[in-house]
Amino acid sequence: MPPRTRRLRFAGHAVTAVVVAHDGARWLDDLLAGLAVQSRPPQRVVAVDTGSNDSSPAVLAAALGESAVIRVPRDASLGAAVQAGLDAFGGAPAPPGIDQDAREWVWLLHDDCAPDADALERLLQRADASGSIVAVGPKVLSWDRRHLVEVGVTVDSSGGRQSGLEPREVDQGQHDGVDDVLAVGTAGLLIRRDVWDSVGGLDRTWAVHGDDVDLGWRLNAQGGRVVVASDAVIRHAAALTGGLRSSDATSLPRGAAARLHGMQLVLANTSRWLVLPLALRYPVESILRAVLGVLVWRSPARARDEVVAIAALVTRPHVVISARRRRAQLRRRPHHELRPLLAPASWRWRRAADVIAGAFAGRDALAERRRRRAPVETGPVADEAESFAVDDLGVVARFFTRPGVVVVVALTVLALVADRALFGDVLHGGRLLPAPGGASDLWSDYLAGWHSVGLGSTTPTPPWVAVLALLSTVLLGKAWLAIDVIVLGAVPLTALTAYVALRPAVRRWPVRAWATVAYAMTPVLTGAVAGGRLETLAVLVLLPLAIRASVKALGTPATGSGLHRCIAAGLLLALAASFAPIVWVTAVGVLVVTTFVFAGAPLPKRLLRASVLVAVAPIVLLPWTAHVVTHPRLLVSGIGVSDSFAVRRGVEPLELLLAHPGGPAQPPLWVWGPIVVAAVVAVAFARQLARAGFIIFAAGLIAAVVQSRLAAWSAVANARYWTGATLAVAAAGAVLAAAVAADELPRALARRSFSWRQPAAAIVAVAAVAGVATAAVAWLTRGADRPLTSASASVLPVFAQAEAAAPTAPRTLVVRGGPVLRYATLRTAGVHLPDADLDAPTSRSAPLRLSAAVADAAVGRNQALGELTEFGVRLVVVPDRADASLARLADVDGLTRVPATTTVVYRSTMSAGEVVLLSGKDATTAASGALLPSTAQPVAVNATAGHASVDVAAAATTRLVVLAEPHSRAWRATLDGHRLPATTAYGWAQAWRMPPDGGHLVVSRSEPGRAAWLVVELIAVVVTLLLAVPGRRSES
């Protein structure tokens, strides 16, 4: 195209348009057409083809002339290509029609862009306005002109390219007026030639990705201004970004190149004070992104890109170093002046939130998030939309005016008032033991194969400990806070999950709100809080989500397997079952019935989905699953210390029917009646979901009846298994059925003429509301405590707590009198969660021996002293000072009463601890299996629970090293590295024969099985999580 000769507008500016083509023939016609009709045409046009395989060179040559087409290698970067085009005009005379001293500009055009007719004129107009402007970019629209692509670009601290636009944001002029920016895209970029030359053009280090941002950053740092002329518009197909073609300018994968270049250009251009922090941050960030790429996005390619990028960054530091060196010479403005041009952190977090929302809440949630951020569509709207004032409220106001939020906040206030007596020390009481020191204690308990509880235990730690540990970790390691959240926050948490779960099922928010309050005020919940029943509370919170997920998983159309939904629902069920495994059994019953009763997908597919759903829990809960199978009592026994819930004749059938499991904090019996009535009647007219709700109710009820009729093992006379978890299932089902029925009731009644049905429905509705209100008032009046309390937990005097921490690790026997003596041996200053669930003796003889020792001590038999020493007991504590039934403890020779104010404490005069040395006759007696005589002289050595590492002096004879733990082959002892021959002391304790020589004694335990199981469990959980996440879908 020959240069024009007529006088042009902006004659003081000479423009050289450089078109770079790379397999872009399909867009070139539009580009060339746009170029041809420019109201202010460029003075020179040169095309650079980077080895296109299509007809691009021919098209360009046909339009511009063969001489105006430069050919460069296919792997040439954009910068190199542009420079080649510019170099083609080296030494050329000034084009006609412009001033002699005209300022030279370079207009970069991609082959996949098309400028509007006035694009260049608008760009020049903007450039002409200020002498400090060195680069001007257009407003870039999508190829179909419907969406904004760019109005300037910037970069965040992670190196991510940021446009500040919502994806697929419609252009309504909302971004017009954007002025100074960090950079503009190279498609349509107008840059001063002298500046281009001074900064060296596009840095070829970052070919394809990041070179435009880097150029803009350098221009700004040099003191120039980079602005956007939003009235200059070009269309851009973004073929490379959209994956419509590939680039040969870099050997890295596209994602990896973008990530690497982003990090490198930030490190190259940012303040020198930020280089080191960012260099340290990037590897961590990349690893996290890689993990999330796999877990959240299920995109191994994304993870690979992260790994490749960070590897390249770390292994090629010289790239950044040399780049910084080059930029240091040109930098004129300090970094802080450029900071406003960089992307704020909020953009990055918003994007992360979008990712999470898209991954976990689905595309609808993501679209909803973006819709809220997008500008309101202009134009005429419906009247009702105009009067919908909520949209005019702020985010906070809008949030707090939602019915669900109102309900949850109201119930939070209610719970705070009801919990008024529980804000003090650590929570305990009922079945709940005090929380341990921190999350690390819970993790230790979960990971350990042997537990130093009671007489030592190898029972697998229940998986709820890991759940609790995870929650505690999230809460900054505070285990007590996790317990408080679950127990004190049970009502609002339950309400929250119930409301969320009911949202798709119940359209009318008043019904939803009522159902939420009804579920949160169920007698099961109030009883569970008062009784410190952690498992029931967890089930109550999780159940609505599990039911919703299950309904969604099993109720999806026949198309697609939907297995990821089944697995997700199975995971929620597993979470609930980890606290109360009977929930899983109940769920199996529900799924069997619903699979065969409800039509939908073909039966084989329904069976498959149901099977997958129920299979998840046993798999991810390994190895505990096997433990439950061999100890079926765990299905029904619940969490915590032995149940004190006692009723001679079992819970009455009517109580079970009305979701009253018995025990403390139960509202009047009738309050749940209307809900049960509604749940039963609902099956007659309501949707299938109501019938599913009834099936859940019936399954829970049947399970509760069975559970309540089982013979319970407990130290409490007439103890019964508490049916909280099963009745929670029943309550959830009843609420679901009743809520769906109430939702549909107006429409169902409207179809019928007035009869008895309408008054009956009104009566049930009023009664249901009154029942829930009564339950709430009753709970509020009574308070949430008793037996749950926040009073000081330990019964040990301070000196006894200190003595428990002695270096020989002695134990404390705590005894309470009564018709049955109840006792516990403490290895520390007190018991904590989850000690009660780990305290399963590995030996049969040891508990019997300890029990005999306690009985002997209680009646004052002298042999008790030796018996207690066998178990490492040094202190005997009677918490109740007035307990006369234990007065004869004083008769035991060798038990010295220690002055204490509120308790009775005896200290053994015999040396006792975790590891003792016996010699002479004592050793012979102990090895023979006989009781340790009260005249024995054991020597306790420094040790911790199950472990000792101590120097032992030589002695005259062979000694017996006795560990106060039941005999097991897992124990081992070495003296100066040589294993000692194992034997048994007292007939139950682990012991070793030690030669007279002294040396370094080490006692330890090897428990490799637990670690292997944990690895299996971890793999199962990770795989299940991966399978539960829906596959990534393209937004286009």
Added chain:
Amino acid sequence: MSAGRRWLAAAFVVVIAVTVSAALVRPSQSVTRTLRSTTASVGTATFVCPSVSGNGDRFATDMTIANLSRQPVTASYTALGPVHTPLRGRVHPQPSVVVHRTTPGAAVAVTATGPGAAGLAVSQVGLVPAGKYRGSSDIACAAATADLWFAGADGRIGTSDVLFISNPGATSANVALSLWSAAGPVSVPGVNSINVPAHAYLAKSIGDLAPDRQWVAVHVHANSGTVAAAIADSHVNGIRPAGGDWLPPTLAPSPSGVVTGFTGGARVDVLHLANPGSRDATVSIRIVTTTRNFVPAGHQSVVVPAGHTTSVNLSGAIGGEISGVAYTSDVPVVAEAVTVRHPTRGFDELAWLPSQPPLVSPAAFATTTPPFNQIVRLILTAPLGAIDVEVRAGSGKAVTVHVPSQRSTWIDLRAVFGAGATGPGPILLTPLGDQPVYAERLLYAAGAHGPLLAEEAATVLPRATVLPPTVADLRVVTRR
């Protein structure tokens, strides 16, 4: 029928079926884990005699070790502390063995091991025939325990009361003493932590602990270990002997009790009461004689101020009848009685009578040999209802004694069993009913220098220890 109606019908059927099933299926009674007490047979029995000692012709002690079981037993005895001449040995009582000590000795621990230990009874009887401490003393040797109570000791001049505390255990014991008198609690420095070494005994003078205090009550509490204790009580009126006896441990503070063994004849009978509590006690007394029971005139109720002791002279009320005294109090009190003979010629003599728990299991007297082969009697009191008591001699001969309701009774053991001068030997008492009954054995001799009187409460034979049921329960560790 529409689908909705079918669903409704099915729902009703399910609900009713489940409810009815729940009503029909009740948990079995075995749901409660039955925890029962167990018994541990007596494997070892140890008794402590407070002082087995003598001094040639002037003073001798007979320690009688009796085996009232049907099985042979070997008992060993050893002195608790150094002695000049050996005081240890191994015997096979069948039915009894007497260790006669005429040289200075010490407290003695008698231990029997094996099944026969359940029939072991030991007592010591001392005789000072003449001199300043003339008198006869008698005490049942007892097992060590953590708490022992005494009432009626005296810290005044003219009385020599010595508290013997013995520790037969293998580890040292630590005891604390508490004393009360008619003037109130006695503050004694240095008695809250007295160490009694293993296999040793120590003696503390009441006169030193509570000088010039009368009616002194003593509580011996073992802070650690167990001890046995008794008070040697001797009275001297100027240079004239006024009798002596062992003041044995009595029943721990209790709202009721019975002291039996008051004998006929000219004498003074005094009931000592101590109230170690913090509230004043009002004590009601009823005398149970062989012919009647009544509230003594002038002593309908006796007020014992908190922390004080008092004494009630019942001489006039008892009136020379063999009897027992039953008392009740609104707050726990300690009671012990003394019966003093005032012969018209010769020296006074006395005997201490402890308050006892009722006999609910076999009890025994190790010896029934009267001083100078004179009188040995068994006194029984049934304060509430009639009861028969089987009395079996070591020879195997047995008689059944009927104790009328709210009466006391007595038998002459020599006569009943047709025994010779040394008496019928050890006797075993077995209550044959549920009513409470109390027993005391009297040894008596009338001599030219006055009477010799000694009494002893029945020793409850070691019983199989009832071991309470136990269960491990972590709930005990947290506050309730």
